[in-house]
Amino acid sequence: MTFLGARRGLQLLLGLFLYGFSLAMMIRATLGVSPWDVLSQGGSLQTGIPFGFMTNIIGGIVLLLWIPLRQRPGIGTILNVLLVGPSAEVGLALLDEPNALWARVLLFTGGLVLLAVATGLYIGARLGPGPRDGLMTGIHQRFGLPIWLVRTAIEGTVLLLGWLLGGSVGLGTVAFALLIGPLVNVALPLFRIPERPRPAREAVVAGS
Known part of the structure; x- marks a missing residue:
């Protein structure tokens, strides 16, 4: 394995772990979470399945929706489905809910910033998008709808369903959005690993 390949793998794993941990930080802040996490919370409340594993289940279901959209997952996509949930459970086990409002705001802010860094790390590794991102781009490519419309429709639907199931919606949800x-x-430009340059001969042929 080359140094670049090892770096991409380590960056992917670190990003996915930090992503799940950041979700736990925002949940413990009890100020509201992202639409997809509202859905995971609601599903967890209704079924008794722990939040992290509910996140895995939802990620797997979303990945199945890629099939009619003719999207192809990468190794990063599969690991996203498998690892984010358990790392969120690790965070939930280690973190307590603060009593003071200032501490909750600080915990939520730290979680939000960490999630952005984690997103930059795992996407920057260029080993496949997360299942939710792939669903958005797949619908966009399949039906020609604007990205903003697809993103808004998906997250609005997910948020409504999660809220109906009892998930936490609050000011943190608005701040996240x-x-x-x-x-x-x-974060993305800071952590994006550049593509390997093509050999000179290949570049000349491609440009001829």
């Missing part, structure tokens, strides 16, 4: 995009936009 407003801030995660700009934060990820900063």
Whole structure:
């Protein structure tokens, strides 16, 4: 394995672990979570399945929706489905819910920033998108709908369903919706591993 390949693998695993841990931070802050986590919370409340494993189940279901969209998962996609849930359970086991409001705000803010960093790490490894991101781009490519419309429709539907199931919706949910995009936009260039340059002869042939 080359150094670049090893770096991509380690970056992917670190990003996925931190992603799950950041979810636990925001859950323990009890200020509201992202739409997909509202769904996982609601599903967990209704079934008794722990949050992390419910996240795995939902990720697997979303991945099945890739089939009619003709999307192809990468190793990063599969590991996303398998590892984010358990790492969230690790975070939930280690973290307690703070009593003071300032501490809850600080914990939520730290979780949100960490999630953006984790997203930059695992996407920057270029080993496959997460199942939810792939669903969005797959619908966009299959039906020609604008990305913003697909993203809004998916997250709105997920949020409503999760809320009906009893998931936590609050100011943190609004903050997540407003801030995660700009934060990820900063993180992605910092952690994106560049593509391996093509050999000179191959480049000449491709450009001829």
